[in-house]
Amino acid sequence: MTRFGWLNAVSLTFGFAFLYLPILILVIYSFNASKLVTVWGGFSTKWYVALFQNAQLLAAAKMSLLVAVVTATLATVLGTLAAIALTRARRLPARTLFQGMTYAPLVMPEVITGLSLLLLFVALGIDRGFWTITIAHTTFALCFVAVVVQSRLTAFDMSLEEAARDLGASPVKAFCLVTLPLIAPAVAAGWLLAFTLSLDDLVIASFTSGPGSTTLPMRIFSAVRLGVSPEINAASTILIAAVAIGVMTATLAAKWGARRETRSQ
Amino acid sequence: MSALASPAMTGAPLGDSAAEPIAKRAAEPLIRFDHVRKTFGGVVAVADLSLDIEEGEFFALLGPSGCGKTTLMRMLAGFETPTSGDIRLAGKSLAGVPAHKRPTNMMFQSYALFPHLSVWDNIAFGLRREGLNAAAIRARVDDMLSLVQLTAQARRKPHQLSGGQRQRVALARSLAKEPRVLLLDEPLAALDKKLRGETQFELTAIQRRLGITFVIVTHDQDEAMVLADRIAVMREGGIEQVGTPAEIYEAPVSRAVASFIGEINLIEGTVAHADARETALDAPALGTRVVASPAGAARAGEAGCLAIRPEKVAMRRVNGHSDGPNTLTGTVSDAAFMGEDTLYRVRLETGHLIKTRRSNTRDGGTIRLGDRVVLNWDPADAVFLER
Numbered sequence: 026m027t028r029f030g031w032l033n034a035v036s037l038t039f040g041f042a043f044l045y046l047p048i049l050i051l052v053i054y055s056f057n058a059s060k061l062v063t064v065w066g067g068f069s070t071k072w073y074v075a076l077f078q079n080a081q082l083l084a085a086a087k088m089s090l091l092v093a094v095v096t097a098t099l100a101t102v103l104g105t106l107a108a109i110a111l112t113r114a115r116r117l118p119a120r121t122l123f124q125g126m127t128y129a130p131l132v133m134p135e136v137i138t139g140l141s142l143l144l145l146f147v148a149l150g151i152d153r154g155f156w157t158i159t160i161a162h163t164t165f166a167l168c169f170v171a172v173v174v175q176s177r178l179t180a181f182d183m184s185l186e187e188a189a190r191d192l193g194a195s196p197v198k199a200f201c202l203v204t205l206p207l208i209a210p211a212v213a214a215g216w217l218l219a220f221t222l223s224l225d226d227l228v229i230a231s232f233t234s235g236p237g238s239t240t241l242p243m244r245i246f247s248a249v250r251l252g253v254s255p256e257i258n259a260a261s262t263i264l265i266a267a268v269a270i271g272v273m274t275a276t277l278a279a280k281w282g283a284r285r286e287t288r289s290q
Numbered sequence: 291m292s293a294l295a296s297p298a299m300t301g302a303p304l305g306d307s308a309a310e311p312i313a314k315r316a317a318e319p320l321i322r323f324d325h326v327r328k329t330f331g332g333v334v335a336v337a338d339l340s341l342d343i344e345e346g347e348f349f350a351l352l353g354p355s356g357c358g359k360t361t362l363m364r365m366l367a368g369f370e371t372p373t374s375g376d377i378r379l380a381g382k383s384l385a386g387v388p389a390h391k392r393p394t395n396m397m398f399q400s401y402a403l404f405p406h407l408s409v410w411d412n413i414a415f416g417l418r419r420e421g422l423n424a425a426a427i428r429a430r431v432d433d434m435l436s437l438v439q440l441t442a443q444a445r446r447k448p449h450q451l452s453g454g455q456r457q458r459v460a461l462a463r464s465l466a467k468e469p470r471v472l473l474l475d476e477p478l479a480a481l482d483k484k485l486r487g488e489t490q491f492e493l494t495a496i497q498r499r500l501g502i503t504f505v506i507v508t509h510d511q512d513e514a515m516v517l518a519d520r521i522a523v524m525r526e527g528g529i530e531q532v533g534t535p536a537e538i539y540e541a542p543v544s545r546a547v548a549s550f551i552g553e554i555n556l557i558e559g560t561v562a563h564a565d566a567r568e569t570a571l572d573a574p575a576l577g578t579r580v581v582a583s584p585a586g587a588a589r590a591g592e593a594g595c596l597a598i599r600p601e602k603v604a605m606r607r608v609n610g611h612s613d614g615p616n617t618l619t620g621t622v623s624d625a626a627f628m629g630e631d632t633l634y635r636v637r638l639e640t641g642h643l644i645k646t647r648r649s650n651t652r653d654g655g656t657i658r659l660g661d662r663v664v665l666n667w668d669p670a671d672a673v674f675l676e677r
Binding site for chain 2: 189191
């Protein structure tokens with residue numbers, strides 16, 4: 026291992042400052058007593074109080090949470106199924122193609138995903154609202170779930186499931202009783218990842234939302250255009266906290282699952 | 291399945307539908323592979339193989355890796371489907387019967403213990419699938435735990451056990467449902483040598499006690515010899531020879547079997563004459579004629595091979611003139627001390643090496659490297675091989 030020299034220290038400081046300074050400033054100003062965004066007027070939590078009295082923002086937050094929970098659940102089911110199919114179907118023709126097609130939305134620009142979905146919903150004559158946002162979020166979130174679950178499944182010892190079948194469990198039972206409990210940490214990590222991805226999405230939600238279905242990032246973005254209010258800072262801080270907790274839990278869940286598996290071998 | 295509750299279960303038939311017509315059909319063995327063939331995308335794993343395994347046998351499928359023995363076992367367990375041919379168990383075809391409905395249980399090479407379940411729950415897994423009541427399951431699991439002497443470890447998780455203990459959990463789990471056939475895939479491969487020796491005797495003892503048919507897959511000839519009542523030596527998807535360990539060792543039918551099992555001298559040559567009494571072979575490598583006396587179907591002029599085990603070749607120091615059939619002279623070239631005996635290699639005048647084994651007892655005097663020796667063997671101990 027190389028020595029942790031001054032060059033590393035400087036580049037690390039700059040790197041993290043670049044990433045987190047804006048967020049840090051936002052968090053600090055959410056506790057600002059002054060209404061002016063650029064002037065520090067002492068510590069206060071009044072904007073958090075105001076936030077919880079702002080019906081519009083609360084409605085948007087509720088919508089965002091609902092979309093995120095439904096999205097995460099749908100994406101986890103579909104993504105896990107996709108991961109199983111891709112891992113198990115070794116002799117599937119054009120398997121690499123299918124694999125690539127599952128992963129492509131990960132790198133697809135959100136604007137394109139959003140626009141294409143909008144065109145689809147318009148063409149099908151579907152009224153835009155809660156369900157269109159949820160469907161749109163599920164489409165891209167399931168790829169992330171598939172990636173997380175698949176990395177776990179490739180390391181999975183198939184003889185465990187065979188042993189369960191050998192002992193009298195039908196293929197479905199064997200999967201539910203043996204495979205699912207063992208890949209549960211990865212599935213949980215996938216759920217949390219999908220949840221946070223959905224919670225902080227602005228672009229795709231903007232394309233697929235309709236009247237009366239505004240998500241929190243959309244509400245924040247439109248409020249900022251009329252001038253930054255400290256209330257928005259407070260709302261953003263809560264959102265950051267939610268996403269950070271989600272991502273950290275997902276990472277820990279995946280790590281814990283991997284460790285349990287290595288220990289048992 | 292009430293039979294499960296009773297500890298005395300010698301050959302008790304399962305209440306499974308596949309096991310019903312066992313009503314003593316003497317003609318049909320317990321397991322019959324009938325012209326079974328299995329290919330994986332053009333690669334032949336098992337080629338037109340027929341084999342019978344009798345009830346209550348400890349049967350070994352022996353062969354090098356890639357010979358198709360594991361595929362054969364997996365077809366019996368229901369994890370692979372034969373490309374053609376039929377497998378019958380107690381007279382009933384297993385075609386279309388899924389793995390979870392077959393009265394066979396398997397002990398996996400990796401043991402495949404469920405890491406999220408305790409030892410107790412691992413053993414109870416199969417019993418729970420049958421919908422037995424809690425008391426019956428408890429009695430049966432406790433029986434199994436005491437059979438493999440793991441009662442004290444019942445609440446542990448697999449990762450808290452030693453390799454030998456895991457092996458015993460795997461055995462208990464696969465025996466818990468009292469299968470008609472227990473399949474063992476390289477059951478001792480992961481154990482160290484000393485533990486393997488002990489476990490071998492434990493396995494045979496358990497098999498005798500329960501009377502269940504055991505089918506073991508192994509690449510280890512010693513393991514097959516010690517454990518099995520009968521062995522099928524496999525090679526390239528087919529069966530070379532089926533027989534008791536003694537038959538396979540003493541009377542191999544081909545060079546492949548002879549050289550796969552233990553040490554052996556293979557002497558190539560041309561048949562000089564053959565009759566009902568003996569087969570004589572002109573062996574250019576030895577510069578002389580050698581004789582095997584078990585009757586073969588060889589004819590004069592054919593190419594063939596004489597096989598003789600090193601322990602059947604007698605060796606003594608040269609004193610005076612020696613003559614007679616199967617007598618060779620040479621120089622001791624090297625010696626490998628193996629404990630109870632020593633394996634010598636003797637170089638003949640032609641340069642050919644003959645292996646001989648000599649027990650390390652006092653009688654017979656010592657033989658040193660470079661000594662001139664006379665080798666000879668009884669024609670009855672040699673085998674003539676055409677293949």
